[in-house]
Amino acid sequence: MIQTKLAIIGVGHVGSQVLTDCSHLNLFSDIVLIDSNEDTARGEALDHRHALAASYRTHSKIYAGDYADCADADVIIISAGVSEKPRPGEDMPPRALMGKENANEIRKIMAGITQHTKDAIIILITNPVDTITYIAENEFDYPKGKIFGTGTTLDTFRYRQIVAAHYQVDPKNVSGYIMGEHGSTAFPAFSSTTVGALTLTQSDALLDPAAPLDREFVTQEVVHTASDVFNWKGWTNSGIGEVAAVLSRAVMLDEKSIFPVTATVDGFYNCHGEAAFSMPCIIGRNGLEKQIPLPLDDEEYEKLQLSIKDIQFTLQSVR
Numbered sequence: 482m483i484q485t486k487l488a489i490i491g492v493g494h495v496g497s498q499v500l501t502d503c504s505h506l507n508l509f510s511d512i513v514l515i516d517s518n519e520d521t522a523r524g525e526a527l528d529h530r531h532a533l534a535a536s537y538r539t540h541s542k543i544y545a546g547d548y549a550d551c552a553d554a555d556v557i558i559i560s561a562g563v564s565e566k567p568r569p570g571e572d573m574p575p576r577a578l579m580g581k582e583n584a585n586e587i588r589k590i591m592a593g594i595t596q597h598t599k600d601a602i603i604i605l606i607t608n609p610v611d612t613i614t615y616i617a618e619n620e621f622d623y624p625k626g627k628i629f630g631t632g633t634t635l636d637t638f639r640y641r642q643i644v645a646a647h648y649q650v651d652p653k654n655v656s657g658y659i660m661g662e663h664g665s666t667a668f669p670a671f672s673s674t675t676v677g678a679l680t681l682t683q684s685d686a687l688l689d690p691a692a693p694l695d696r697e698f699v700t701q702e703v704v705h706t707a708s709d710v711f712n713w714k715g716w717t718n719s720g721i722g723e724v725a726a727v728l729s730r731a732v733m734l735d736e737k738s739i740f741p742v743t744a745t746v747d748g749f750y751n752c753h754g755e756a757a758f759s760m761p762c763i764i765g766r767n768g769l770e771k772q773i774p775l776p777l778d779d780e781e782y783e784k785l786q787l788s789i790k791d792i793q794f795t796l797q798s799v800r
C-alpha cells in the first residue's frame with residue numbers, strides 16, 4: 482500500500498477549510514490533525530470522517546495526532562496561531578500585530594516537527610507569513626526549498642479575479658503576480674501581467690472595457706478586499722484553503738507549477754538573505770525548486786524595496 486500523508490497543524494477557521502480542500506484533492510491516504518486544543522483536532526477529524534461515505538471521496542484515514550505523526554508526512558501545512566478580531570468599517574488590522582505571539586507559536590511548532598522530520602515539505606500560512614516563514618526557515622536549519630509560505634498567492638488570486646472582472650473574462654486567463662509582502666505593501670507587477678496573452682495596454686484597447694484599467698484602484702483593492710472578507714465574515718478561509726490545496730497538489734504531483742510563494746531571498750532584487758518575500762517560484766516534489774526573478778519596471782522595483790523594508794521592520798520586532 483502506498484501511503485501519502487498530510488499533516489495540518491492548527492485546525493481553526495483556516496485549518497478546517499484547508500482540510501476540506503486538501504481532502505477533496507483525493508491525493509492523501511492519511512491526514513493527521515494537530516492542534517494545541519486537542520478536542521478541536523478530535524472534533525474536526527470526526528466530522529470529516531463522517532463525510533467519507535460520500536461516493537466521490539477517497540477513503541483516507543483522518544485522525545487527531547501529535548508531532549510524532551509528522552515523521553512520515555509528505556506535506557505539513559501550518560495554520561496555527563492567533564488571528565485578529567474584525568473591526569467593521571475599518572481596514573483589517575496589520576498582520577504584523579500578530580507577529581510576536583505567532584513567532585513564539587511557530588518556534589514551538591517547528592521545534593516539535595524537527596524532532597521527527599526534516600523531510601516533509603512545509604507550507605506556512607500563519608501570519609505575518611513572511612516573518613513567520615523567515616523564522617521557521619532560518620532558525621531550525623530546515624533544508625532550503627522544503628519550507629515556504631503561501632505568501633502573495635492568495636493576493637495574486639484576488640488580483641486575477643479583479644482584473645478578470647474588469648475585462649469580463651475568466652480569471653484563469655489572467656497571468657500576473659502580486660509581489661513582496663503578504664500585507665499592505667503588496668503590489669501588482671502590472672508590467673508583466675497579461676490577459677489571454679494581451680498586455681494590459683493591449684487589453685484596454687482590444688477587450689472593450691467600460692474604461693481603461695485603473696491601476697491605482699486595483700493596487701488598493703487587492704489589499705483592501707481582504708478587509709471586506711474579514712470584517713463581513715469574521716475571518717478569511719475559502720481563498721487560502723484553495724491556495725493550500727493547489728500548492729499541496731503541485732508538490733504531490735511534482736507539477737512544477739509557478740506560484741508567488743514566500744521564502745528567504747538571497748541574490749535577487751538587492752536582497753541578500755535578510756528577508757523572506759514573495760516572487761514567482763516553481764513548486765514541485767522538492768518544494769520550492771526555483772525562485773524566478775520576474776523583471777520589474779523602475780516603479781515596481783521601488784515598491785519592492787519598500788515592501789522588503791516593511792518586512793524587515795516586522796522581523797526585527799519579533800527577534
Ligand SMILES: NC(=O)c1ccc[n+]([C@@H]2O[C@H](COP(=O)([O-])OP(=O)(O)OC[C@H]3O[C@@H](n4cnc5c(N)ncnc54)[C@H](O)[C@@H]3O)[C@@H](O)[C@H]2O)c1
Binds near residue numbers: 492564565586631
Ligand atoms: N497567509 C494567508 O494568506 C492567511 C489567510 C488567512 C488566515 N491566515 C492566518 O492563519 C492563522 C489562523 O487563522 P484562523 O482564522 O484559522 O485562526 P483560528 O483562531 O480560527 O485558529 C487557530 C488555531 O490554531 C490553534 N493553535 C494555536 N497555537 C497553536 C500551536 N502552538 N500548536 C497547534 N495549534 C495551535 C488554535 O487552537 C486554533 O484552533 C492566522 O495567523 C491568520 O492570520 C493567513
